[in-house]
Amino acid sequence: MKRTKKKAFREFIAQKGLKSTRQRDIILDAFLSSDRHMSIEELYLKLRAKHPNIGYATVYRTLKLFAESGIAREIQFGDGQTRYEHVAEGEHHDHLVCTHCGTIIEFENETIEKLQDEVAQSHDFIIETHKLELYGICGKCRK
Amino acid sequence: MKRTKKKAFREFIAQKGLKSTRQRDIILDAFLSSDRHMSIEELYLKLRAKHPNIGYATVYRTLKLFAESGIAREIQFGDGQTRYEHVAEGEHHDHLVCTHCGTIIEFENETIEKLQDEVAQSHDFIIETHKLELYGICGKCRK
């Protein structure tokens, strides 16, 4: 998985005529070995511990590249920070977000996806992407 | 409908001990007679034509009040601008957004809503709100 993504990114870099740099390798490793749903700031701070000389702008630009290459996806949970999450080849999931403790649960539901397509079709739309987020209180927070 | 919302807002104002001002009336009229899904900036510019002396901050604060009073809902389509849309009593809808021309279509789907509740339940969550947006290309833009 990690291997696959590294390879995928290397190929993206090559195919685009971009350069393979020390920073991009470091940031990719940090990203792949981190929580899903990291903000730029979070990843930047995590990196700073071992690599104090990496700039925020580089992390920012590199995460954009990850998204462009298809190994990451940009998400917004409405807290004002852009987050990036790992994308697995051919997979998709949506999110359940606890508004109390911030816990994020991922889920897939084929039936919902199908119904979405039907809705789109009935309005003569062809869906490219979608966003489904359920905000609420998790079990722990209700106790 | 427009009547109802005006009344609802007047009552909200009264019940909260706030004041009824010329600006709030003007902004409410402009909001109610405008497209659904207006950004603060858009409403502000629309207003400026007839009322050059109304400040951006007042529009901003008043839209927040509309949302608080229940006659408007804040939405984010990921374009970096907060938008406000009319809310009809006891109604709910989700959005289909054309990424090419910006057209927004509203839809309701009871089955999807039910499935969302089931997903939440299965993860011991109680949903407070949700966001479902389908992004794609509309029929017109495909021709």
Add this chain to the structure above:
DNA sequence: GACAGAAATGAAAGTGATTTTCATAAACAA
């Protein structure tokens, strides 16, 4: 109507999260 106190307004300053600029440094093809 005149007044006092409370709340609202508008212009300008402040915020926070990006996003861009630019001088310098690193890749990489030849």
Add this chain to the structure above:
DNA sequence: TTGTTTATGAAAATCACTTTCATTTCTGTC
């Protein structure tokens, strides 16, 4: 190694709000 292209980091600029504060309005009382 060299020349050319691309990347990097620090700092400045942007953008979309959000807050501050001096001044105006409202509104209930005389």
